[in-house]
Amino acid sequence: VVENIARKYGVSKGELLDRESDDLAVRVALGETQVVAETKKALTNAGINVASLEEFASGKVDGHKRSNHILLVKNLPYGSSEGELANMFGKFGSLDKIILPPTKILALVIFLEPSVARAAFKGLAYKRYKDAPLYLEWAPDNILSQNPMDGNVKDEKVGEGDARRVILEQAVDGISDVDFDPDRVESRSLFVKNLNFKTSDESLRKHFSEHMKGGRILSAKVKKHIKKGQHVSMGFGFLEFDSVETATSVC
Structure with missing residues (x-):
């Protein structure tokens, strides 16, 4: 303080x-x-349900369900930055976003997959960051509000659906039939990396639609964040299709 x-x-x-x-x-x-x-x-x-956080902190909700992909990061030094936290936690896998208030009292790290969140928790709990150890805790499962109030959060709803998104990648160029791990093919969504920073939602949708043999694209979204008042691409995005089969075929 x-x-x-x-x-x-x-x-x-x-x-x-x-x-x-x-x-x-x-x-x-x-x-x-x-x-x-x-x-x-x-x-x-930023779209956080502060009431649930207060109830959680007061101990009035013992046994309340915890999120499986959102971490509370506490004991942060005032010199903390979103970029440094993203580098630390991003080493374990794909992040959805990090919410760090200007006061730097605590942060929320939201992962796309529960398995990545668990690995980060195990790897970073009590790890020294600057001059203090990080205190990690699983957030309450209702910590995300339905109505974010500013432009620093993505437009679509954030929740358990994000945690079920999987990364379906073709490991070798030129391979047409890919052997997929059936445990990973559980979603109609594809995570698309290495996007040109000028890529828009429309151009992402158009590019994939031109190479589809069947099925439909339900949504195409390039992930963005606010930088100097501008919405800037983060170099990756998501595509949602009409079926798991379509997503697998497109991948």
């Missing part, structure tokens, strides 16, 4: 924690209240 307030108002922590001051406790308490309020607002705007 002290680091947060000091950086926000451009003062040193020493000035903020002046032992000669007779209102030190009040000053820190007000700072904490402000940080909590800012964090709640940022999380709400």
